[in-house]
Amino acid sequence: MLNTFIIGASGYTGAELAKMVHTHPQLNLAGLYVSANSLDANKPVSDLHGQLKGIVDLPLQPLTDPAAVAAKADIVLLATAHEVSHDLATIFLSKDCQVFDLSGAFRVQGDDFYTQYYGFEHQHQQWLEKAVYGLAEWNSQAIKQAQLVAVPGCYPTASQLALKPLLEANLIDKDQWPVINAVSGVSGAGRKATMVNSFCEVSLQAYGVFGHRHQPEIATHLGCDVIFTPHLGNFKRGILATITAKLAPGVDAGKVAEAMQQAYQGQSGQHAVRLLGEQTASIQNVVNTCFCDIGWKVQGQHIILTSAIDNLLKGASSQAMQCINIRNDFPQLTALV
Numbered sequence: 001m002l003n004t005f006i007i008g009a010s011g012y013t014g015a016e017l018a019k020m021v022h023t024h025p026q027l028n029l030a031g032l033y034v035s036a037n038s039l040d041a042n043k044p045v046s047d048l049h050g051q052l053k054g055i056v057d058l059p060l061q062p063l064t065d066p067a068a069v070a071a072k073a074d075i076v077l078l079a080t081a082h083e084v085s086h087d088l089a090t091i092f093l094s095k096d097c098q099v100f101d102l103s104g105a106f107r108v109q110g111d112d113f114y115t116q117y118y119g120f121e122h123q124h125q126q127w128l129e130k131a132v133y134g135l136a137e138w139n140s141q142a143i144k145q146a147q148l149v150a151v152p153g154c155y156p157t158a159s160q161l162a163l164k165p166l167l168e169a170n171l172i173d174k175d176q177w178p179v180i181n182a183v184s185g186v187s188g189a190g191r192k193a194t195m196v197n198s199f200c201e202v203s204l205q206a207y208g209v210f211g212h213r214h215q216p217e218i219a220t221h222l223g224c225d226v227i228f229t230p231h232l233g234n235f236k237r238g239i240l241a242t243i244t245a246k247l248a249p250g251v252d253a254g255k256v257a258e259a260m261q262q263a264y265q266g267q268s269g270q271h272a273v274r275l276l277g278e279q280t281a282s283i284q285n286v287v288n289t290c291f292c293d294i295g296w297k298v299q300g301q302h303i304i305l306t307s308a309i310d311n312l313l314k315g316a317s318s319q320a321m322q323c324i325n326i327r328n329d330f331p332q333l334t335a336l337v
């Protein structure tokens, strides 16, 4: 059994992880942590997340001595804000733990990327270079060798899983940037109350226009520029991305279907993508599952793809668990289906 610790366990993604680690046959849920001065310190996690009652009732311990936790850990899941993960990760890495970071702290290399998009200067360049991007369906060979896995963001997961098969097969005309419009439920913003995510303020609207940090994350890892516009919707969880792209000359619906099937169909049960063909993806069918559903339709030289995930699961926690499974040679969907 691998001793597994969750830092940030009182948050939305942390609570999802607690349930998964608890049910995983090869992982021992060894401890749940919140910040040293957390108002929730020492409460049972199930007091905050009632769905865990009788399943995981461990206390949320204050993280006063991360090095002491590192000494006991085989695996550490960082379900913490970007800057917190940035500061904590190396403490665990220096003690040879496997670290799976759900934040954006190690996802993108680039000179002023972190100052421009995250508002802090990255202090751990070597680990940033060594970190493996945890897009599970596409990066398993590198994940198998990784000590630090940067789990992709929620919008980047939905967007890349849809576009990557077509880009890898050279089916997209890159001169016309794919346009990604995506709507997220409010849990995407985390559990802390803010004005933006308060009940009476949430409507349906675009935000981060031309400035969201997921645009460069998507473009970097796809190797193709994109227009990306996120929207906040008045529902709790799920993301639907609707993506419009121009196909390369001579590409038809048959070639698109072949590329999709080649990318995903062959490894059924070993990955978390479900292909819908001409049906459209919907949030209802993926919420509370680890799956990304992808549908598409071709008309002339254009394709419209729809891609749906649960932002807290395939967009964060279950993708982290897929990466743990890949890294440790467990069946990829262990504890997820």
Ligand SMILES: NC(=O)C1=CN([C@@H]2O[C@H](COP(=O)(O)OP(=O)(O)OC[C@H]3O[C@@H](n4cnc5c(N)ncnc54)[C@H](OP(=O)(O)O)[C@@H]3O)[C@@H](O)[C@H]2O)C=CC1
Residues within 6 Å of the ligand: 007, 008, 009, 010, 011, 012, 013, 014, 033, 034, 035, 036, 037, 038, 039, 040, 063, 078, 079, 080, 081, 082, 084, 102, 103, 104, 152, 153, 154, 187, 188, 189, 190, 191, 192, 311, 312, 315, 316
């Ligand atoms: N929500 C989503 O859909 C997605 C989130 N992510 C990323 O995953 C990470 C977690 O997100 P989410 O679960 O939504 O966040 P939440 O805000 O819901 O939870 C954050 C957790 O971190 C804890 N925390 C804060 N500061 C520290 C600290 N210094 N040391 C230890 N624990 C700390 C908080 O508890 P306390 O403050 O009481 O200490 C809380 O448990 C973020 O980086 C987010 O960007 C990625 C993809 C999707």
Ligand SMILES: CC(=O)N[C@@H](CCC(=O)OP(=O)(O)O)C(=O)O
Residues within 6 Å of the ligand: 102, 103, 104, 152, 153, 154, 155, 184, 185, 186, 187, 188, 189, 230, 232, 315
């Ligand atoms: C609705 C909402 O606010 N969503 C978040 C994205 C959450 C996510 O994917 O997380 P990372 O921050 O880890 O990249 C946002 O737009 O900032």
